[in-house]
Amino acid sequence: MTGFAGQAKAHTNIALAKYWGKSDLLLNLPAVPSISLTLDSLFTETRVQFVQGLRSDVVRLDGKAARGKERDRMVRVLNRVRKDHRLELFAVVESTNHVPTAAGLASSASGFAALAAASVCAAGGTIRPRQISRLARWSSASAARSVYGGFVQLNAGQPGDDALCAKPLHGPGFWDVCLVVAKTTQARKKVGSTEGMERSRKTSPYYAPWVNSAGRWTRAIRSGIRNRDLAVVGEAMEQSTMAFHACTLTSEPWFSYWNGTTLDVLSKIRDLRDVRGVGVYATMDAGPHVKALCLRRDAKTIQRVLARVPGVESTLVAGPGPDMAVQRIAPFHD
Numbered sequence: 564m565t566g567f568a569g570q571a572k573a574h575t576n577i578a579l580a581k582y583w584g585k586s587d588l589l590l591n592l593p594a595v596p597s598i599s600l601t602l603d604s605l606f607t608e609t610r611v612q613f614v615q616g617l618r619s620d621v622v623r624l625d626g627k628a629a630r631g632k633e634r635d636r637m638v639r640v641l642n643r644v645r646k647d648h649r650l651e652l653f654a655v656v657e658s659t660n661h662v663p664t665a666a667g668l669a670s671s672a673s674g675f676a677a678l679a680a681a682s683v684c685a686a687g688g689t690i691r692p693r694q695i696s697r698l699a700r701w702s703s704a705s706a707a708r709s710v711y712g713g714f715v716q717l718n719a720g721q722p723g724d725d726a727l728c729a730k731p732l733h734g735p736g737f738w739d740v741c742l743v744v745a746k747t748t749q750a751r752k753k754v755g756s757t758e759g760m761e762r763s764r765k766t767s768p769y770y771a772p773w774v775n776s777a778g779r780w781t782r783a784i785r786s787g788i789r790n791r792d793l794a795v796v797g798e799a800m801e802q803s804t805m806a807f808h809a810c811t812l813t814s815e816p817w818f819s820y821w822n823g824t825t826l827d828v829l830s831k832i833r834d835l836r837d838v839r840g841v842g843v844y845a846t847m848d849a850g851p852h853v854k855a856l857c858l859r860r861d862a863k864t865i866q867r868v869l870a871r872v873p874g875v876e877s878t879l880v881a882g883p884g885p886d887m888a889v890q891r892i893a894p895f896h897d
């Protein structure tokens with residue numbers, strides 16, 4: 564083995580103001596602004612080392628060789644780092660997700676953020692969070708937000724503007740909110756988020772109104788966070804969520820990420836709020852699981868209630884998480 568290894572740890576995030584749709588497919592620029600919360604207990608650790616004598620990249624994900632599209636997306640990041648640092652060596656990549664499959668949460672945001680940081684570090688580059696965010700965005704726009712802890716914003720991109728990166732709004736200690744995740748039964752997702760966004764953009768009559776309204780919800784969420792006002796954040800988050808899912812339902816052909824249990828959990832959350840006066844608001848991403856935003860003091864009660872909804876397989880509570888961490892490791896010798 565030669566050269567230093569780069570090791571990075573990045574936490575996953577959940578959007579409060581949703582990203583759905585691209586303004587530039589090639590540069591992977593979002594058509595709308597988004598705001599997310601980085602989560603504490605869910606993260607990816609990735610180690611990259613550029614090595615002499617390899618004939619292709621060796622990419623291992625959770626101990627298994629990565630294949631197909633998954634591998635191609637990771638190799639694209641390595642290619643970009645090789646080009647930027649004029650490196651010709653192939654790499655060994657080991658990536659481990661500490662996002663329990665039981666959580667039903669995607670690990671691509673934390674995965675691409677950790678891969679981007681570890682690759683730049685292994686190539687001998689200086690770690691500049693803005694540049695790591697930009698590199699991560701190129702693979703998966705939600706990954707751009709996982710570079711920072713706490714509350715993070717990614718603006719909409721203007722076509723051709725490859726400089727776009729996320730910016731931190733408030734650190735993890737700013738506001739002690741939680742997300743209670745209710746995992747509902749799931750068959751493998753039929754429509755990936757990139758494909759779903761493109762189908763929405765091309766065919767849904769609701770797509771243009773969604774893009775026009777997204778800024779308003781993002782601004783409300785940003786000011787709600789600044790004032791630590793759960794109702795303002797929660798109401799705008801639900802509107803943003805429902806409007807993006809409305810695009811999927813009105814696409815041609817239509818599709819939906821929800822199942823029956825998603826709707827049952829949603830109505831339980833409304834009951835908790837409207838009947839029992841608990842401050843709790845729902846959001847869903849490109850999958851059937853429901854994430855409930857609340858203050859930490861209410862999280863245990865909400866978790867208990869959601870765990871009892873028939874069809875909920877498991878639940879977990881996550882709070883605000885930290886910035887990514889990167890480390891350069893001395894080479895190990897054969």
Ligand code: DP6
Nearest residue numbers: 578581582703704705756757848849
């Ligand atoms: C619904 O970041 O996975 O979770 O940029 O095409 O990789 P690509 O999409 P991705 O989309 C995430 C969509 C979402 C909302 C969000 O996280 O903002």
